[in-house]
């Protein structure tokens with residue numbers, strides 16, 4: 197039985213990702229850049245397959261003439277590709293300019309910066325000396341980390357750690373300070389030698405700032421890299437409506453890069469500073485919005501299952517009222533039990549949010565706030581809108597019911613990099629298979645869904661002679677126009693199988709002596725290891741059918 201929090205398993209996944217060219221650290225030859233990742237030859241194919249699967253299943257392959265199971269009615273889907281830098285007013289009206297921040301805390305001694313909500317600690321005392329010892333580790337690694345830090349602080353040898361007196365369990369630093377049970381002067385920072393080196397928490401806006409034009413300097417040149425793709429969709433709502441045939445209910449989908457200056461990027465690609473999102477903004481009649489919310493929540497949940505994520509490692513979590521954004525009527529997260537998390541903990545893959553009419557109204561009227569249960573334009577001391585909207589009419593006229601309304605929005609918002617990471621973690625298996633002499637040999641195999649696998653089939657001549665390479669090359673050329681495949685004649689066939697297993701290739705086709713006699717090849721299945729003989733001339737159709 198596999199443990200969830202298994203750092204060594206995670207380390208092996210990260211090492212395979214690098215060794216086999218799935219994911220590299222950005223700018224590695226210069227020491228890397230924290231929070232930025234590059235996709236290698238196998239990784240780029242995996243990520244592209246994932247994004248293509250999403251685009252096909254949600255947009256290009258969508259049947260707009262039928263009401264899909266669970267959908268309140270038929271609906272249309274359209275696509276969009278917007279710029280990363282948008283008019284700065286977009287972020288003022290969306291709320292990101294004022295509100296998209298995390299609380300950070302700095303250590304004057306170590307010069308390290310932490311997310312305030314990531315710090316936990318507990319009281320430790322030894323011979324009259326005491327401190328609130330903190331850690332930035334999470335899950336099962338946090339308690340031993342505080343012990344190691346307290347040991348160092350009190351100057352104890354390993355066998356003396358039992359002399360430390362601990363009061364209470366690990367608690368959040370922010371909670372303890374808010375409750376008044378701890379003051380910053382008592383706090384031993386995670387990388388500090390003495391207490392009292394942490395600064396008071398400060399807000400830190402997560403948007404990357406840039407300047408537009410050569411005369412950069414004053415505030416008018418300030419622009420931001422988008423922290424989500426969603427806003428490009430909202431500000432183009434009317435353009436899409438006016439230029440295509442879509443009518444409410446309909447969705448607009450976009451895949452693209454987003455940027456967040458995360459205070460503490462961590463856990464491989466899970467929390468990056470540059471990442472890709474796959475977002476849908478689905479516009480519907482307010483009265484139908486609760487039913488559409490349920491449809492999208494369930495539809496997106498099933499998508500991950502259909503692509504092979506283990507159901508037992510997935511969780512669909514509805515947010516409690518205290519977690520909802522001020523505009524949200526309902527939000528659910530689809531979460532995955534990543535191996536770097538403690539047992540029972542899950543990390544978000546996708547959020548499905550009922551956003552009401554917040555976004556379209558914000559871009560019409562100006563930045564909204566909730567007052568007495570209603571969304572109203574936020575005003576400054578002068579009574580004028582704090583951030584003025586576009587003034588454009590983004591309401592919708594339903595020419596069947598003859599009603600005019602501002603559509604409500606359901607937003608399934610997924611992270612492409614997080615999904616790739618979840619599929620990599622889920623696919624990673626270690627098992628034993630018999631080698632060419634029938635002896636057990638351990639193997640690492642990536643059990644990726646064939647739609648996601650970077651290479652669908654490998655064509656392997658058993659030996660580099662007797663006409664086998666010629667038959668293999670001919671098969672490779674017949675298959676290549678239909679799917680990603682590789683020709684490999686280097687090394688023993690066992691080594692070649694092992695290479696393909698690590699890359700996640702679902703099928704290997706071996707050309708051997710019998711092929712020359714009866715024009716059949718051996719088809720080896722990566723997961724079951726079953727081998728069957730297939731006529732060479734049927735391989736292309738057979739694998740195309742399997743991929744479908």
Ligand code: GAP
Nearest residue numbers: 424426466467468471545546547609610611614
């Ligand atoms: N428009 C809504 C929105 O952006 P979000 O929950 O902030 O919502 C959506 O982000 C998804 O984007 C997340 O579920 C996650 O998959 C991905 N994501 C967010 N921040 C990320 C980061 N720092 N690194 C990688 N993926 C991230």
